Amino acid sequence: MNSIVVKDLRHSYNGTVAVDGISFNVAQGEIFGLLGPNGAGKTTTTEILVGLKKRKAGLVEVLGFDPSDQDEELKSRIGVQLQIPSLFQRLTVKELLNLFATFYPDPLNIEEVIEKVGLQDKTKTISMKLSGGQLQRLSVALALVSNGDLIFLDEPTTGLDPQARRGLWDVIENLKKEGKTVFLTTHYMDEAEKLCDRVAIIDYGKVIALSSPNDLIKSNFTEQALEFDVEADQKAFLHEKLPSVSKIEFNEDKATVYTQDVTKTVAELLAITDNGFRLKSFTVRSASLEDVFLKLTGRRIR
Numbered sequence: 435m436n437s438i439v440v441k442d443l444r445h446s447y448n449g450t451v452a453v454d455g456i457s458f459n460v461a462q463g464e465i466f467g468l469l470g471p472n473g474a475g476k477t478t479t480t481e482i483l484v485g486l487k488k489r490k491a492g493l494v495e496v497l498g499f500d501p502s503d504q505d506e507e508l509k510s511r512i513g514v515q516l517q518i519p520s521l522f523q524r525l526t527v528k529e530l531l532n533l534f535a536t537f538y539p540d541p542l543n544i545e546e547v548i549e550k551v552g553l554q555d556k557t558k559t560i561s562m563k564l565s566g567g568q569l570q571r572l573s574v575a576l577a578l579v580s581n582g583d584l585i586f587l588d589e590p591t592t593g594l595d596p597q598a599r600r601g602l603w604d605v606i607e608n609l610k611k612e613g614k615t616v617f618l619t620t621h622y623m624d625e626a627e628k629l630c631d632r633v634a635i636i637d638y639g640k641v642i643a644l645s646s647p648n649d650l651i652k653s654n655f656t657e658q659a660l661e662f663d664v665e666a667d668q669k670a671f672l673h674e675k676l677p678s679v680s681k682i683e684f685n686e687d688k689a690t691v692y693t694q695d696v697t698k699t700v701a702e703l704l705a706i707t708d709n710g711f712r713l714k715s716f717t718v719r720s721a722s723l724e725d726v727f728l729k730l731t732g733r734r735i736r
């Protein structure tokens with residue numbers, strides 16, 4: 435069963451196209467990631483799905499509802515964390531959580547949520563006096579308190595310290611264990627690779643790839659990369675001695691060679707160590723979702 439169905443969704447702002455005909459489904463119980471460079475249309479899509487923006491065209495179903503109908507039942511069944519939260523600045527962490535809890539029929543226990551996001555020390559602090567990362571955690575907490583079947587998180591870990599990030603990964607994985615569906619946007623490819631069952635990569639408002647992180651890596655990179663130190667006078671010589679590699683790249687004193695057959699390439703490397711070549715700082719690197727993202731979207735900063 436699908437928690438979210440999106441068909442040919444389109445949105446624009448005064449003629450500027452932000453979402454240019456995207457389609458995807460999110461299955462019940464999965465963690466689905468929407469990835470893409472700045473301005474790709476992630477937040478616009480999220481806001482349409484949660485009923486904060488009215489789409490220009492296309493079909494959208496969230497838990498069987500059309501979010502543009504502003505159905506109260508739908509609102510009570512989803513939890514939402516926004517990239518730029520607009521919160522009452524003079525309410526404390528605890529007051530805000532209590533307020534949000536009243537919006538939902540079966541909210542989570544406030545103390546439990548505070549502990550999950552690690553805001554125990556800040557329960558009596560008003561939101562305008564929280565640090566950036568603390569505010570971010572509060573906004574995630576406000577999504578969690580809903581205890582909704584479907585949780586939307588728009589860049590939940592941006593600005594968090596590494597420990598808080600890991601903590602939040604556990605929280606998100608637990609949501610899945612509880613059978614909830616998670617719709618997530620992120621710029622951290624390691625996070626998407628770890629958490630998401632499937633990801634859609636969007637660029638300029640269009641879906642350019644959609645699959646599990648593993649399948650995306652496999653279908654985009656059939657080779658592995660071996661890296662090692664190399665001296666200037668050895669560079670030419672490597673080409674002739676490593677027939678199993680498809681490509682050699684030099685970056686200052688580092689060589690990266692690409693191969694379909696790691697064992698064979700390593701054997702070739704060992705065979706030339708007799709000719710005065712010493713293998714130093716040797717690593718084998720598999721492609722990651724980050725490599726896929728860079729390959730598909732380009733390295734340009736938008």
Ligand SMILES: Nc1ncnc2c1ncn2[C@@H]1O[C@H](COP(=O)(O)OP(=O)(O)OP(=O)(O)O)[C@@H](O)[C@H]1O
Pocket residue numbers: 447450451452470471472473474475476477478479517
């Ligand atoms: N309120 C708005 N008015 C006009 N244009 C907007 C508005 N909100 C977004 N846009 C434009 O729509 C496009 C998509 O923006 P959106 O916020 O959906 O991107 P995003 O993928 O969430 O980016 P980011 O990674 O930076 O959060 C951008 O070109 C942006 O400039």
Ligand SMILES: [Mg+2]
Pocket residue numbers: 476477478517588
């Ligand atoms: Mg955004």
